[in-house]
Amino acid sequence: MAYKALYRKYRPSTFDEVVGQKSVVTTLLNAVKTGKLAHAYLFCGPRGTGKTTVAKLLAKTINCTSEGERPCGRCANCLEIQESTFPDVIELDAASNNGVDEVREIIEKVKYAPLNGKYKVYIIDEVHMMTSSAFNALLKTLEEPPEYCIFILATTEPHKVLPTIISRCQRFDFKKIDHQVIEGRLKEVCDREGIRCEDEAIALIAELADGGMRDSLSILDQCIAYAQNDITAEKVGEVYGVASLSEKIEMFELVRKKDAARLVDKINDISSRGLDVQRLTMDLLNIAKDGVVYNYCHEESALSVLNGKQAKALSVGFSNSQLLRFVELLVEAQIKYRDASNALTYFEVCLLKMMNADEEPVIREAPRPAREEPARPIPVAVPKATEEPRETAEYVEYSDEKLYEILISANKAIKEQDKASIAGALFASLPFEENRLVELVKGADIMASSPGNIILVVEDRLKANTINEKKNKKKAEELFSSCLGKGKDLYAITGEQQSYMIDYFKAHKYQPAKPAPAPAAEKKEEPSESDEKLINLFGKDGYDVVEE
Ligand SMILES: [Zn+2]
Structure with missing residues (x-):
């Protein structure tokens, strides 16, 4: 037997099976019972909400020949209407038949009494698509329809239907x-089909269907085709390029934990499934919005995506101002997508910004300290204490003095050598699978190299923190030592910190007295030649940047 689409197979054959349209069904059934049928109905509403299904059920009910409950679904009339072969139920899709001729034809036939049934029922779908002359032709018929005639007009866009038509219909x-x-x-x-489908997958399909029953069944059909008998939210996500709600909530959780590493993993994972970034951004926006709404009113009914429990968790995890900031950042990202060839990058940046939304001012491009102003001390890669205990990251702390000490023992020759070794080896063969870490250090520049240390400059503090996280630092050091052929301590800082350290270095005029300096060779340099040392350390370019 040919496969029958689920939405056809499970199209309601009785009014009891119609879900979600209780008031419509009750009113229509009462009209049938009391014999107060109108001659024209206008069914308005979004696609897949049951307009034509109810229209056909009504047609069956009034043409059913059974004595008992109507429609019986078994008599010849019921069966023929179900199969669309009943001569007295005329279905017309105005989206394809919008010409005047078709309507004329209808009008021609209206005068003939029904052949097999009690009523002739005209079901005109997408009635707003009819041309105005077709509308006018229909209007005349609607003014004086024969007793046996019932028109059911269905539309997703009632505002496009002529008011004169609407006024003649029961809406x-x-x-x-x-x-x-x-x-x-x-x-x-799923039960009846013997399909195993996890609850979260069901929820995701319902979400995708956006209030349309027919769509939900079509989506389920496609998921069955893809995942056979075992449908998971992940598989639904794979088919439709969407993230499940729990995945999206997890993203917020990772933002809260400032777990950049796992967040980036998550994004990679979702994007590998062909994710629609714009849609995901919109979804996250709605989640953040629900959090704000919940904070204000604590009403589950006011939420659009989350349930009360999820919204509560979100409002506990984040302050209202953080959530509002998320909304702002996500909107900002959406605007950027318009001109972006790579929306994913903006999306990632947006999430990274969200991680820092609790720390004012918001991290922007590192402003370079003005020459005259005393440089502002910046805590180096030490996470800010928050009330929330940090579950994931343990950072390596180091001070300005420590960096200064490294700078003193560093020189350009070592740096160039390290750069060359790393460029040659690091990314050609990945010594371990930590691709994410490789990604992080790949974009980094070497600020300085000494015999035992390397200072890396990365784009932002988040990346610096990630590299400085103890377990990552160890791995990154292993990675580097495999390239360099010797072990070195790795320190990641931001461009802002680099500028600060250069100023710090200059302010200390290269006085090797304070911290214990390293190699003797470098000690020979004159303190007055700190500029020369700077050039030696950072190269002319790096130095120029500071001086500009
Ligand atoms: Zn029947």
Whole structure:
């Protein structure tokens, strides 16, 4: 037997099976019971919410020949209407038949009494697509329809339907179907089909269907085609390029923990499934918004994506101003996508900024300290203490003095040598699988190299912190030592810190008295030649940057 699409197979055959449109169904059934049928109905509402299904059910109900409950679904009339072969139920898709001729044809046939049934029912879908002359032709018929004639006009865009038409119809508004209702129906269908589908996958499908039952079943169909008998949220995500709600909540959790490493992993993972970055950004925006709303009113009914428990967790994890900042950053990212060839990069930057949203001022491009002003001391790679205990990161602390000490024992020759070794080896063969770490150090510049140390300059503090995290630092050092052929201590700083350290170095005029300096060869240099030392250390370019 040919495969029948789920939405066809599970199209409601009785009014009881129609979900999510209780008031519409109740009103129509009462009209049937009391014999107060209108001659024209207008069914308005989003796609897949049951407009044509209810129209056909109504057509069956009034043409069913059974004595008992109607529609019976078994009599010839019911069956033929179900199969769209009943001569007295005329279905028309105005999206494809919008010409005047078709409507004329209808009008021609209106005068003939029904052949097999009690009523002739005209179901005109997407009625707003009709041309205005077709509309006008229809209007005349609607003014004086024969007793046996019932028109059911369906539309997703009632504002495009002529007011004169609307005024002649009894209007019903079909609502988007609640996620929970769709989920319930999907579970039922899965049970009957013998499909294993995890709850989160069901929830994700309902989310994707956005209130449309038909869409939800079509999506389920596609997921079954892809994942066979075992549908997980992950697989739904793979088919539709979306992240599940729990994945998105997890992203917020990683932001809260400032776990850049795992967050980047997560993004890579999702993007490898062909993720729609814009959609994900919008989804995160809605989650953050729900957090703010929950903070204000503590009402689950006011939330659009999260349930009360999830929103509560979010509002505990973040302050309201943080959540508002997230909204701002995510909106900002969306605007940037418009001109971006690589939206993913903006998305990543946005998430990294979100991690720092609790620390004012917001991290921007490192401002270089003005020459006249005394350089502002910047804590080097030491995380700010927060009330939240840090679960993930343990950073290596080091002071200005420590860096100064390294700078003194460093020189350009070592740096050039290290650079060459690293360029030759580091990225050609990856000595270990920590690609993420390689990514982090790949973009880094070497500020200074001494016999036992390397100072790396990375784009932002987040990256610096990640590299300086104890376990990462160890791995990065292993990585470097495999390239250099010898072990060195690794220190990651930001461009801002680099500028500061250069100033610091100059301010101390290269006085080797304070911290214990290293190689004797370098000690011979005159203190007055600190500029020369700077050039030696950082090269003419690095020095110029500071002097500009
Ligand atoms: Zn019947």
